[in-house]
Amino acid sequence: MLSSDALSSSNTPRSGKIGVLLVNLGTPDAVGYWPVRRYLKEFLSDPRVVDIPRIVWWPILNLIILNLRPQRSSKNYAEIWNRELNESPLKTTTRAQAEKLADWIRAGGLDPKDRPGAGAGRIAVSWAMRYGNPSIAGALESLRAFGCERILVAPLYPQYAAATWESAAEKVEECLTAMGWRPDLRITQPYFDDPTYIEALSLSLRSGISRLGFTPERILISFHGVPKSTIAKGDPYSAQCLETWRLLREHLGLSEKQCPVSFQSRFGRAEWLQPYTDETVRSLARQGVKNLAIAAPGFSADCLETIYELGVENRDLFKENGGENFAVIPCLNDSHMGMMLIRDLVARGMKGWL
Numbered sequence: 001m002l003s004s005d006a007l008s009s010s011n012t013p014r015s016g017k018i019g020v021l022l023v024n025l026g027t028p029d030a031v032g033y034w035p036v037r038r039y040l041k042e043f044l045s046d047p048r049v050v051d052i053p054r055i056v057w058w059p060i061l062n063l064i065i066l067n068l069r070p071q072r073s074s075k076n077y078a079e080i081w082n083r084e085l086n087e088s089p090l091k092t093t094t095r096a097q098a099e100k101l102a103d104w105i106r107a108g109g110l111d112p113k114d115r116p117g118a119g120a121g122r123i124a125v126s127w128a129m130r131y132g133n134p135s136i137a138g139a140l141e142s143l144r145a146f147g148c149e150r151i152l153v154a155p156l157y158p159q160y161a162a163a164t165w166e167s168a169a170e171k172v173e174e175c176l177t178a179m180g181w182r183p184d185l186r187i188t189q190p191y192f193d194d195p196t197y198i199e200a201l202s203l204s205l206r207s208g209i210s211r212l213g214f215t216p217e218r219i220l221i222s223f224h225g226v227p228k229s230t231i232a233k234g235d236p237y238s239a240q241c242l243e244t245w246r247l248l249r250e251h252l253g254l255s256e257k258q259c260p261v262s263f264q265s266r267f268g269r270a271e272w273l274q275p276y277t278d279e280t281v282r283s284l285a286r287q288g289v290k291n292l293a294i295a296a297p298g299f300s301a302d303c304l305e306t307i308y309e310l311g312v313e314n315r316d317l318f319k320e321n322g323g324e325n326f327a328v329i330p331c332l333n334d335s336h337m338g339m340m341l342i343r344d345l346v347a348r349g350m351k352g353w354l
């Protein structure tokens with residue numbers, strides 16, 4: 001016999017609506033001390049980001065880091081803030097990515113050839129930040145309100161890391177449980193070796209370099225670092241970064257010497273993945289490299305770590321040590337190439353749903 005639940009769900013007309021949710025890391029709501037502190041507290045309290053025992057971490061975070069770091073970070077955020085929209089560049093770009101994706105879907109980009117119009121009106125696109133706002137919970141609520149029965153989440157991280165992809169996936173599941181909602185759920189996989197990603201990176205690097213006004217002797221590929229202990233516990237992050245680096249070099253026809261790799265944004269005293277970006281930049285300048293370009297293919301959008309850390313701090317370091325010309329190649333962002341990649345990820349994630 002059918003249970004009343006099964007009967008009612010089979011009798012409920014299906015809307016066939018699909019929600020797409022783009023997720024990036026997160027950012028403070030404003031540049032002041034308190035908004036930055038609130039954001040850092042949420043971010044650094046996540047055991048996926050800092051995986052040391054809570055009893056050890058809690059006093060370090062609350063008594064030391066949250067007293068010192070917000071001041072420095074808010075000063076840095078102020079340097080890169082989008083004053084017009086009063087938000088961080090990461091938010092501006094993630095919104096632009098979502099809007100361009102929605103425009104493309106509306107124009108029939110996802111429609112199967114034999115069924116034009118299949119996607120239009122049935123698909124809602126939303127975006128969220130894992131930490132801060134707009135929140136994942138709020139975005140999921142809006143997709144439920146639209147009547148979505150299927151959800152495709154696209155965490156915009158090319159490489160898997162517990163601190164990024166896993167944390168976003170887990171948060172989505174936690175929010176759905178809290179909402180008591182069970183849509184069909186799919187989450188796009190990290191795309192570190194995806195041919196579309198490598199192609200998009202190669203094209204954007206080539207065009208970025210052709211517009212520099214100087215010829216870089218080295219193109220440094222900088223990924224966000226993680227503590228070495230994370231890798232020892234089995235996180236495939238560094239292996240995926242190195243594979244992206246290898247494929248990119250192969251695609252561009254560059255040697256390891258012409259196109260070295262490094263890891264940036266070290267936080268705290270523990271050993272992180274090496275070589276460190278700042279030490280690499282300093283050492284290249286001291287070796288006599290005068291012209292340097294840096295690309296950060298692990299970031300799907302420009303943010304504090306690319307605009308300020310690479311574009312200001314590392315530029316200064318390069319010049320202080322004898323370097324002359326320095327440039328950071330923009331991330332894929334909502335560029336033509338960046339959108340080609342996001343559209344491809346979403347189209348593949350939706351296979352069989354339209």
Ligand SMILES: C=CC1=C(C)c2cc3[nH]c(cc4nc(cc5[nH]c(cc1n2)c(C)c5CCC(=O)O)C(CCC(=O)O)=C4C)c(C)c3C=C
Nearest residue numbers: 025026027049073088090161163164224226267303304305
């Ligand atoms: C404990 C520390 C951190 C780990 C592990 C970590 C991993 C990690 N982060 C990104 C991407 C981004 N991180 C950003 C900012 C940022 N990261 C940390 C610390 C860790 N990250 C901090 C404290 C901050 C805040 C800024 C600061 O105080 O310096 C950002 C930028 C956000 C923005 O608003 O612009 C991104 C993006 C990845 C990909 C990653 C692991 C692979």
Ligand SMILES: [Fe+2]
Nearest residue numbers: 199202203251
């Ligand atoms: Fe190519």
Ligand SMILES: [Fe+2]
Nearest residue numbers: 025224265305
């Ligand atoms: Fe980070």
